[in-house]
Amino acid sequence: xxxxxxxxxxxxxxxxxxxxxxxxxxxxxxxxxxxxxxxxxxxxxxxxxxxxxxxxxxxxxxxxxxxxxxxxxxxxxxxxxxxxxxxxxxxxxxxxxxxxxxxxxxxxxxxxxxxxxxxxxxxxxxxxxxxxxxxxxxxxxxxxxxxxxxxxxxxxxxxxxxxxxxxxxxxxxxxxxxxxxxx
Amino acid sequence: xxxxxxxxxxxxxxxxxxxxxxxxxxxxxxxxxxxxxxxxxxxxxxxxxxxxxxxxxxxxxxxxxxxxxxxxxxxxxxxxxxxxxxxxxxxxxxxxxxxxxxxxxxxxxxxxxxxxxxxxxxxxxxxxxxxxxxxxxxxxxxxxxxxxxxxxxxxxxxxxxx
Numbered sequence: 259x260x261x262x263x264x265x266x267x268x269x270x271x272x273x274x275x276x277x278x279x280x281x282x283x284x285x286x287x288x289x290x291x292x293x294x295x296x297x298x299x300x301x302x303x304x305x306x307x308x309x310x311x312x313x314x315x316x317x318x319x320x321x322x323x324x325x326x327x328x329x330x331x332x333x334x335x336x337x338x339x340x341x342x343x344x345x346x347x348x349x350x351x352x353x354x355x356x357x358x359x360x361x362x363x364x365x366x367x368x369x370x371x372x373x374x375x376x377x378x379x380x381x382x383x384x385x386x387x388x389x390x391x392x393x394x395x396x397x398x399x400x401x402x403x404x405x406x407x408x409x410x411x412x413x414x415x416x417x418x419x420x421x422x423x424x425x426x427x428x429x430x431x432x433x434x435x436x437x438x439x440x441x
Numbered sequence: 442x443x444x445x446x447x448x449x450x451x452x453x454x455x456x457x458x459x460x461x462x463x464x465x466x467x468x469x470x471x472x473x474x475x476x477x478x479x480x481x482x483x484x485x486x487x488x489x490x491x492x493x494x495x496x497x498x499x500x501x502x503x504x505x506x507x508x509x510x511x512x513x514x515x516x517x518x519x520x521x522x523x524x525x526x527x528x529x530x531x532x533x534x535x536x537x538x539x540x541x542x543x544x545x546x547x548x549x550x551x552x553x554x555x556x557x558x559x560x561x562x563x564x565x566x567x568x569x570x571x572x573x574x575x576x577x578x579x580x581x582x583x584x585x586x587x588x589x590x591x592x593x594x595x596x597x598x599x600x601x602x603x
Binding site: 266326327328329399400403404405406407408409 | 492493495496498499500503529530532583584585586587590591
């Protein structure tokens with residue numbers, strides 16, 4: 259477990275820089291720090307989807323990168339690929355594709371996914387090879403470290419770190435509770 | 442964490458010399474002039490430690506941004522540390538507080554007599570060898586790196602006390 263005495267909180271508030279699903283005035287905001295090559299994040303991915311479906315517009319979901327580069331050799335480039343897709347308006351499509359194809363994150367696959375999603379592949383490839391989104395991913399990572407992310411996935415509910423289980427029932431219960439408190 | 446009495450901020454950090462490899466030793470004094478992070482952990486190979494050391498491995502460049510040196514310490518021997526560091530591809534030294542067992546952990550107030558290992562404890566020491574921050578985490582909890590970064594930030598912005 260990642261439970262800790264002091265409640266850790268997001269040091270970088272959700273803002274314009276973020277990739278967001280759901281309305282800005284949603285009752286509750288869920289932020290995930292994740293790694294596309296992390297098996298636990300892969301398992302959390304459909305759980306978050308199911309919760310989004312259940313809560314609908316009452317939930318705003320934000321995804322930030324926390325690639326563990328030493329443990330996961332493809333994680334950094336996959337994160338940059340999602341950002342490169344985001345620059346062409348397809349962040350979430352790439353995010354979903356990467357989690358659904360965690361076992362195939364080599365460079366040539368990333369290019370293939372960009373083609374599948376109808377991106378400008380030449381631009382995508384150039385930006386990926388040029389490391390254009392490396393600083394952006396690094397900024398996400400650093401904001402995670404200073405917010406008390408100590409592994410992946412780590413979730414924050416309305417800015418406070420969620421230290422309990424992220425299985426469907428407990429995560430949904432925590433979100434519902436936070437939604438009520440706000441109102 | 443209730444029973445631990447880690448040396449508090451403001452204390453001179455006790456110097457020590459420990460093996461960092463089967464054929465190499467290191468002392469705290471070697472790092473005088475730069476901040477040092479001492480990360481005591483209970484044992485190589487236990488899953489939570491692995492996560493903690495893996496995280497620090499990732500955050501190393503942030504620590505280095507403050508000119509700080511990270512040293513992991515447990516009661517494991519130098520050969521055990523070598524196997525652990527190789528397997529996890531750790532890019533910082535692991536010191537063997539092995540003989541006499543736990544002697545350094547005792548001097549820092551973070552030895553667990555009941556378990557024969559150290560607490561999961563963090564110390565940030567400034568360039569003058571003064572402890573600027575200490576923290577003991579519940580033994581099964583990864584303390585993360587946020588507290589270390591805040592302490593390094595404070596050391597960097599306040600400078601060292603006269």
